Amino acid sequence: MSNSLTAEILEVLKLRPDQDLIITAGNSFRKDDGVGPYLSQKLSKLPQIRILHGGDTPENIMEEAIAMKPSRVLVFDAADFGGRAGETRIIPEHSIPQTAYSTHSIPLNVITGIIAGEAHAEVIFIGIQPRSVEFGEGLSAEVKWTADAIAEAVLRQFSG
Amino acid sequence: MGRNVKVNVEYLTRVEGHGNIVVNVKEGKLEECRLDIVEAPRFFEGMLRGRSIFEAQHITSRICGICSCGHTLASIQAAESAIGFTPSEQTRKLRKFLLHLETLDSHILHIYLLVAPDLLGVKSFVPLINTHNEVVRRALRMKKTCNDMCDILVGRHVHPISCIVGGFTKLPRPKDLDDMLALLRKFEEDMKPTVDLAATLKFPEFQRETEYVGLVNDTEEYPFLEGDVGSTDGMRVKKEEYRKVTNEFVVPHSSAKHAKWNRSSYMVGALARVNLNYKKLLPRAKALADALGIKPVTTNSYLNTAAQLVECVHCVEDGIRILEEFKTDGVNHGELVTVGLNERGTIPVKAGRGVGAVEVPRGILFHDYEVDATGKIVNANCIIPTSQNCNNIEHDMRKLVPEILDRSDEEITHRLEMLVRAYDPCISCSAHFLNVKFVNR
Numbered sequence A: 001m002s003n004s005l006t007a008e009i010l011e012v013l014k015l016r017p018d019q020d021l022i023i024t025a026g027n028s029f030r031k032d033d034g035v036g037p038y039l040s041q042k043l044s045k046l047p048q049i050r051i052l053h054g055g056d057t058p059e060n061i062m063e064e065a066i067a068m069k070p071s072r073v074l075v076f077d078a079a080d081f082g083g084r085a086g087e088t089r090i091i092p093e094h095s096i097p098q099t100a101y102s103t104h105s106i107p108l109n110v111i112t113g114i115i116a117g118e119a120h121a122e123v124i125f126i127g128i129q130p131r132s133v134e135f136g137e138g139l140s141a142e143v144k145w146t147a148d149a150i151a152e153a154v155l156r157q158f159s160g
Numbered sequence B: 001m002g003r004n005v006k007v008n009v010e011y012l013t014r015v016e017g018h019g020n021i022v023v024n025v026k027e028g029k030l031e032e033c034r035l036d037i038v039e040a041p042r043f044f045e046g047m048l049r050g051r052s053i054f055e056a057q058h059i060t061s062r063i064c065g066i067c068s069c070g071h072t073l074a075s076i077q078a079a080e081s082a083i084g085f086t087p088s089e090q091t092r093k094l095r096k097f098l099l100h101l102e103t104l105d106s107h108i109l110h111i112y113l114l115v116a117p118d119l120l121g122v123k124s125f126v127p128l129i130n131t132h133n134e135v136v137r138r139a140l141r142m143k144k145t146c147n148d149m150c151d152i153l154v155g156r157h158v159h160p161i162s163c164i165v166g167g168f169t170k171l172p173r174p175k176d177l178d179d180m181l182a183l184l185r186k187f188e189e190d191m192k193p194t195v196d197l198a199a200t201l202k203f204p205e206f207q208r209e210t211e212y213v214g215l216v217n218d219t220e221e222y223p224f225l226e227g228d229v230g231s232t233d234g235m236r237v238k239k240e241e242y243r244k245v246t247n248e249f250v251v252p253h254s255s256a257k258h259a260k261w262n263r264s265s266y267m268v269g270a271l272a273r274v275n276l277n278y279k280k281l282l283p284r285a286k287a288l289a290d291a292l293g294i295k296p297v298t299t300n301s302y303l304n305t306a307a308q309l310v311e312c313v314h315c316v317e318d319g320i321r322i323l324e325e326f327k328t329d330g331v332n333h334g335e336l337v338t339v340g341l342n343e344r345g346t347i348p349v350k351a352g353r354g355v356g357a358v359e360v361p362r363g364i365l366f367h368d369y370e371v372d373a374t375g376k377i378v379n380a381n382c383i384i385p386t387s388q389n390c391n392n393i394e395h396d397m398r399k400l401v402p403e404i405l406d407r408s409d410e411e412i413t414h415r416l417e418m419l420v421r422a423y424d425p426c427i428s429c430s431a432h433f434l435n436v437k438f439v440n441r
Helices: A007-012 A031-043 A058-067 A108-119 A141-158 B044-048 B056-063 B068-083 B089-119 B133-154 B174-200 B239-246 B270-280 B283-291 B301-329 B385-403 B409-422
Strands: A020-024 A051-053 A072-078 A088-091 A122-128 B019-026 B029-037 B211-216 B228-231 B352-360 B363-371 B377-383 B436-438
Touching: A007 A088, A007 A122, A020 A031, A020 A058, A031 A051, A031 A072, A031 A141, A051 A058, A058 A108, A058 B133, A072 A108, A108 A122, A108 B133, A122 A141, B019 B385, B019 B409, B029 B385, B044 B056, B044 B377, B056 B068, B056 B377, B068 B089, B068 B352, B068 B363, B089 B133, B089 B174, B089 B301, B089 B352, B089 B409, B133 B174, B174 B301, B211 B270, B211 B352, B211 B363, B228 B239, B239 B352, B239 B363, B270 B283, B270 B301, B270 B363, B283 B301, B301 B385, B301 B409, B363 B385, B385 B409
Parallel strands: A020 A051, A020 A072, A072 A122, B019 B436
Antiparallel strands: A088 A122, B019 B029, B211 B228, B352 B363, B363 B377
């Protein structure tokens, strides 16, 4: 695989357990959109890490996230930024559209914006380029490799 | 001679799905006024053919993420009617409670996130995060509370798992009842500032007489789950005769069929229900309706949102009553339906036809199944509230536009958008809908 994590991403992944909160988002029934739930499952094994899975209703973990008073929130989600499948990027908050909402869906960055405001937290969006977000289960090999690499980079900090 | 104005707004926001408003006024005369529904049909009826009635509710709940419980319940009702199965009183009560949760969830999101920005003079609820932070957090908190109760009752906050033909595969234990009651009381607390906020909101003036259609019954109960189909014009038919009500017809500009009964169009939804069943509202809901100026027959479509608020108060009160009754009387776990037993003949199956008619947040929903002797669906028909409302929305627009022609293009467009939003349309589900195009006025 050619999607090794960049130095920028590896730097962001250096966690401060008492200050950081990880939020994952996504739907595991939409192929690579399941990267968030996949990461959540892997990282939840670490008791030192504060992690909340927002699924496709991130508004439902908002109050819990605010109550945790994080100073930094790392948000992991599949994001189509036109990169190679499995590529990771820090997504500028302003580039995420806030307009496409209805009673059926509320944009993730609107929710993280409220969390950031209430908790005075820095929010960093880490986008993982999907190969496909069509209906179906299972991650593509590229996205799974990247998710495993992210999990490994985090787990390594707390092993031994 | 009136002036000519050209307005073209691409996509109406704060509705579910895509549709266009097209208005053409030339020299002061309204020449064209349409609500184009541009979403592709989704063929759910086709998907149901050849499938067992015992899995139909899991398929049809996917028609809508907001009304998934409503579709589940309409589907189950149609299936049970088709095979002649009568659900127990306990099952009916739990289903009513489930429907209340969905009504609360949907109405609260519509009132707070989709309509309130118009009435507070902002383009979306996003600016409200800074100006009305507690309001936005309250709205999202109330939504989550509904989701959490749904999770406890039917296994998931969307697309219920345990609510099936015959009853429930999981029944609430005493702790579940306590947890749901605590959550609903928390929701009730949040209803107080919600009602206070609503009292400060000013809905646009507009009047147009139309026919209001919804469930009616002969009991004291405000009907959501069971009843005949009635109208404010005094008509009443059995649910099986719903085609006499909907009289669907195709129009070239819409992938949603239009409907009409005794007049050129009719309206379904919260305002229709309150107009039809005002006397059956619980006391606090009725008092709120009076305070908001809603009495039968209220003919201002914008007040559909206010009627939704009235229904929220009703559903909370009734929901607490249901839970408290269960706490007192207990839940009979002997009624538990085991997954898979249905298919092995626990519930006798026979050929027949059944209709489900359920009041979901946006209005009356019909599911109609024809079932063969093995319980396989051979024919299905689903009629969604938004598609029933499209024709009435167009008639409202035709009345409204000439009345506001002295306003600016921007104001006219905004009032039209607000009008459509008041119906809380679910375009994807109707698909069978918004951008506003004015060509000359």
